[in-house]
Amino acid sequence: MTDQILSHIDATLDARLERLFELIRIPSVSTDPAYAGDVARCAEWLAGTLREMGAEASTRETTGHPMVVGHLPGPSEAPHVLFYGHYDVQPADPLELWNSDPFEPVLRPVEGDTHIVARGASDDKGALMTFVEACRAFIETQGTLPIRVSFLFEGEEESGSRSLPGFLKGAAQELECDIVLVCDTDMWDRETPAVTTMFRGLVGQEITVTAGDRDLHSGMFGNAAANALAVLSDVLASLRTPDGGVAIEGFYDDVEELSPETAAEWAALPFDEEGFLTNVGLKVPAGEAGRSVLQQVWARPSCEIHGIWGGYTDPGFKTVIPCQAHAKLSFRLVAGQDPEKIRTNFLAHVRARLPEDCSVRFEDHGLSPAWAMDRENRFLAPTLEALSDEWGRSTTCGTGGSIPIIGALKAALGVDALLVGFGRFDNRIHSPNEKYDLSSFHKGMRSWVRIIERLSTCK
Incomplete structure (x- = not known):
C-alpha cells in the first residue's frame, strides 16, 4: 500500500506543486490591516481544499484573523492526530531586494535541487502543504486514511497569535486528539530530517x-x-x-540534566563547534x-x-x-x-x-514556558523510523528558540506535539527571496505518508 501511494505522489508532483503555487499567490500578510481581505481569502481557500478532499471543514471567526478547522475520518480504533500549521506570512518588504515577485512563485534550478522562491514558500505554506497533500494521496489511492486527522490552520502566527489562546479554550473539545503534528521546523542538515524534541x-x-x-x-x-x-x-x-x-x-533550581539517551544522540551528530562560531566571527x-x-x-x-x-x-x-x-x-x-x-x-x-x-x-x-517531549511518547520512535525509511537517516534535536504556540496547544489539549520539519537553514524565512527546496516539498509529502502509515499501528 505504501509503495502505491508514494508512486502516486511521484507521478502527480506537478499538480501538487501547482496547488502550492495557488496558495502562495494569496498575499496573506497578517500583520498589515491592508491585507485582511487576502488573509480571509487564504483561509477560505484552505477550507475549500480540505472539503475537496472529503473533510468536514470551515473557517472560524476569531477576534482577529480566521482559523481553519477540518476533520477527516479514519478507523475508530486508530490514533487521532491534530495537524497544526499557519497560513499567514511575513510582509515581503523590502521589495527591491527580491529577484522576482514575492507572491508569484518561481522555480529556480540550483546545483542538485530546485528552489521554490516566494514569500511563504517555506514558512509555512510549503511545509503545511506537505501534510495536506500526503493526506490527499491516501484518499486518492485508498479512499480513506488509516488514522483520524483533524486540521487547525492559524492566520496570526506571524503577528503574535493573539486569538489562538481564546479560540483553543472554546474549541478544545472539538480538537481533542492523541498527538499534535507540526511541520514548521528544520532538518538537522540537508540530508537528515529531524524531530525537534525540545525548545526553550x-x-x-x-x-x-x-x-x-x-x-x-x-x-x-x-x-x-x-x-x-x-x-x-x-x-x-x-x-x-x-x-x-x-x-x-x-x-537553576528546576533545571534538569539531559537524559543519557538524548545526550548520546546529540554527541553523535556531525556538528562543528568551532565552525559554528567562526562563521559569525x-x-x-x-x-x-x-x-x-x-x-x-x-x-x-x-x-x-x-x-x-x-x-x-x-x-x-x-x-x-x-x-x-x-x-x-x-x-x-x-x-x-x-x-x-x-x-x-x-x-x-x-x-x-x-x-x-x-x-x-x-x-x-x-x-x-519551555517544552520538552517525553522520550517515551509512543509516537516518537515510529516517526523516526518512518523518516529513516524515506531519507536513510533521522535524528532528534533541540532548538534554542521559543515556540509559544506549542505550549498553548499543550495547555488547551493536554497532549504532546511531534515537530517534524523539512526546512533547511538557508531558506531565508522572513527575508527577501525566501525559498523552499523542491526536494523538501517532494520528500516531505512522501515522509508524511510513511509517518501516517506507521502511526496507524500505534495502539
Whole structure:
C-alpha cells in the first residue's frame, strides 16, 4: 500500500506543486490591516481544499484573523492526530531586494535541487502543504486514511497569535486528539530530517533605572550624584557569573540534566563547534564552562542583553550625568523552569542592587514556558523510523528558540506535539527571496505518508 501511494505522489508532483503555487499567490500578510481581505481569502481557500478532499471543514471567526478547522475520518480504533500549521506570512518588504515577485512563485534550478522562491514558500505554506497533500494521496489511492486527522490552520502566527489562546479554550473539545503534528521546523542538515524534541521558553524584560529628577552637569555633580547608566551597568554585569552562568538567585533550581539517551544522540551528530562560531566571527564559547555548544544553545537556560541606552548619544559631546538608563534583555528557559518564578527572581535581583535613592521600572516583553517531549511518547520512535525509511537517516534535536504556540496547544489539549520539519537553514524565512527546496516539498509529502502509515499501528 505504501509503495502505491508514494508512486502516486511521484507521478502527480506537478499538480501538487501547482496547488502550492495557488496558495502562495494569496498575499496573506497578517500583520498589515491592508491585507485582511487576502488573509480571509487564504483561509477560505484552505477550507475549500480540505472539503475537496472529503473533510468536514470551515473557517472560524476569531477576534482577529480566521482559523481553519477540518476533520477527516479514519478507523475508530486508530490514533487521532491534530495537524497544526499557519497560513499567514511575513510582509515581503523590502521589495527591491527580491529577484522576482514575492507572491508569484518561481522555480529556480540550483546545483542538485530546485528552489521554490516566494514569500511563504517555506514558512509555512510549503511545509503545511506537505501534510495536506500526503493526506490527499491516501484518499486518492485508498479512499480513506488509516488514522483520524483533524486540521487547525492559524492566520496570526506571524503577528503574535493573539486569538489562538481564546479560540483553543472554546474549541478544545472539538480538537481533542492523541498527538499534535507540526511541520514548521528544520532538518538537522540537508540530508537528515529531524524531530525537534525540545525548545526553550522566554522571559523578556525592559528595565528603566532612574537616578535623580533631571540630567546633571558632570563637572558640578560628578562623583556625588548617582549616574543611571553606571547603576544600570553594574546591575547588568551582576547577572552573569565568571564561568558563563546566570547569577540570579534560584535560577537553576528546576533545571534538569539531559537524559543519557538524548545526550548520546546529540554527541553523535556531525556538528562543528568551532565552525559554528567562526562563521559569525567568533571562536570562544561564552556560555557555561564545561558545556558543549549544542547544550548551551538547546538545553541550558541563558541571559542575553539586547540593547542599552541613555544619556547623550547624538553627534558631538555633552558632559551630562544621565538621570535615566534603559535596557532590554531576555532569558531563554528550559523545561522545568517557571517563567513567572524567573521573572520574580530577576526583579528582586535588580531591586536588591539599586542605590537607596534610585528607582526601577519594569516592562514585560513576553512570558512563555519551555517544552520538552517525553522520550517515551509512543509516537516518537515510529516517526523516526518512518523518516529513516524515506531519507536513510533521522535524528532528534533541540532548538534554542521559543515556540509559544506549542505550549498553548499543550495547555488547551493536554497532549504532546511531534515537530517534524523539512526546512533547511538557508531558506531565508522572513527575508527577501525566501525559498523552499523542491526536494523538501517532494520528500516531505512522501515522509508524511510513511509517518501516517506507521502511526496507524500505534495502539
